[in-house]
Amino acid sequence: MRVVFWGSPAFGLATLEALLDSRHHVVGVVTRPPRPKGRGRKARPTPVAEAAEAAEIPILAPRAPRGLEFLAALETLRPDVSVVAAYGAILPAEVLELPPYGSINVHASMLPAYRGAAPVTRAILDGLEETGVTIMRMEAGLDTGPVLLQEVEPIRPGDTAGSLTERLAARGASLVVEALDGLESGDLQALPQDESRASYAAKVAAEEAEIDWRRTGREIDRAVRAYDPWPGAWTTWRGERLKVYRVEVVERDTRAAPGTVAALAPRPVVATGDGAVALVELHPSGGRRMDAADWARGRDVAPGERLGGR
Numbered sequence: 001m002r003v004v005f006w007g008s009p010a011f012g013l014a015t016l017e018a019l020l021d022s023r024h025h026v027v028g029v030v031t032r033p034p035r036p037k038g039r040g041r042k043a044r045p046t047p048v049a050e051a052a053e054a055a056e057i058p059i060l061a062p063r064a065p066r067g068l069e070f071l072a073a074l075e076t077l078r079p080d081v082s083v084v085a086a087y088g089a090i091l092p093a094e095v096l097e098l099p100p101y102g103s104i105n106v107h108a109s110m111l112p113a114y115r116g117a118a119p120v121t122r123a124i125l126d127g128l129e130e131t132g133v134t135i136m137r138m139e140a141g142l143d144t145g146p147v148l149l150q151e152v153e154p155i156r157p158g159d160t161a162g163s164l165t166e167r168l169a170a171r172g173a174s175l176v177v178e179a180l181d182g183l184e185s186g187d188l189q190a191l192p193q194d195e196s197r198a199s200y201a202a203k204v205a206a207e208e209a210e211i212d213w214r215r216t217g218r219e220i221d222r223a224v225r226a227y228d229p230w231p232g233a234w235t236t237w238r239g240e241r242l243k244v245y246r247v248e249v250v251e252r253d254t255r256a257a258p259g260t261v262a263a264l265a266p267r268p269v270v271a272t273g274d275g276a277v278a279l280v281e282l283h284p285s286g287g288r289r290m291d292a293a294d295w296a297r298g299r300d301v302a303p304g305e306r307l308g309g310r
Contacts (some may be wrong), residue, residue: 001025001080001101001184006065008032008046011169016051018173019083025179028058028077029207030065032088041134066092074098082184083176084138085169086199096138101183103138106172108165110150111136112198115143120161121169122201124226127218128155131164133172135179137190142200146190160228206231213259213308216274217249232283233297235259235308242307250276259308261301268296270307 005016008031019026023143029052045053045061052059058077062070065087068111079100084091096103109119110132123131132152139146151171155164173237182188209227211220211234224233224247232243254262256271263269267278279292284299295301 001180002027002078003180004028004030004074004077004082004099005048005052005130006030006082006084006087006091007048008088009086010047011108011165012048012087013051014094014169014173015085015176016048018177020055022177022180024177026055026057027079028060028074030060030062030074033061033063034210036084047303065089065095066144071095071098081180082138083180084173086178091138096140104148104176104179104183105136105138105143105145106169106176107134107136107143108172109201110134111143111147112193114196114199114201116201117203119201120165121204121226124155124159124161124164124222125227127222131168133168133175135172135175136193138244144198145271146191148182148188148190149175151175158225160225162229197248204231209233211235211244211308214273216282217247217272218279220272220277221247237284237301237305237307240285242285244279244281245283245289246281247277248280250277250278257306259306261303261305261307262304264293264296264301268301284306 003019003024003026005026007016029048031046031049034045035044037044037206049061060073080097081099082103084103085106111134114122129284130152132150134147135149136147153168153171179188195196209231224244227233228245234243236243239307254271254276256262258271258273260271261268262271262276267280269276269278281289282292283289284295284296
């Protein structure tokens with residue numbers, strides 16, 4: 001089939017690569033426009049745009065995927081189907097329905113659970129033991145379309161949002177090709193979602209990643225992993241923001257107020273609402289990611305100091 005691929009961040013790269021390696025023909029890529037990044041704030045294309053350019057695939061990067069001019073450009077590609085993987089904008093009905101086979105989406109959860117923008121982060125925060133990936137037909141609602149294929153993926157004890165997303169992207173990529181084959185042959189049927197089981201994964205805001213030391217050690221460990229790589233779990237120390245990228249749960253009664261540095265060796269140990277966590281990897285303001293023990297030694301951290309403002 002002639003495929004138009006829609007994607008922007010790195011999550012979509014695995015799907016694009018799988019499509020390029022399949023018997024289907026990617027006739028165009030739609031992605032978000034270049035955005036300022038880095039210290040110089042220079043506009044840079046999305047990861048998907050860079051990959052499409054390298055593969056010499058026509059690229060469309062509209063500010064919004066609508067309007068007569070954009071629809072005309074899309075029609076000239078003569079797509080049989082649209083495949084969407086983290087494009088980053090809502091597609092209007094006239095765009096979804098333009099290809100004869102419609103539009104299908106790669107979503108990083110077992111729909112109808114965790115519809116919305118941040119299914120991976122929310123699944124880790126909630127302490128799930130497994131999640132998965134869904135290939136669905138797209139419609140006007142938010143991730144409400146009928147399901148074509150699904151596959152479960154375990155959430156490992158040390159998983160971050162980054163590591164789990166990478167595995168889900170790979171699983172979704174292989175499922176997309178399988179779905180296209182099934183749609184073309186007519187052997188694949190879509191099943192409606194069970195609305196009674198629906199839940200939503202709201203977009204992550206940077207401020208919500210502040211560590212609440214009153215939570216249990218296990219909850220803090222999940223939060224640190226869920227917000228890695230973005231926005232990064234954070235706390236404050238001596239008035240400066242301190243990002244926390246890895247902790248280990250410590251089974252001990254510190255009898256100290258939550259957020260208190262209770263010990264320094266072999267790693268800094270911080271009291272929580274129930275137990276404690278050892279700080280393993282940090283990113284101090286103005287510095288680099290580093291070993292927490294090196295940070296504590298280099299900054300003369302003392303037992304009894306408090307992290308955070310809660």
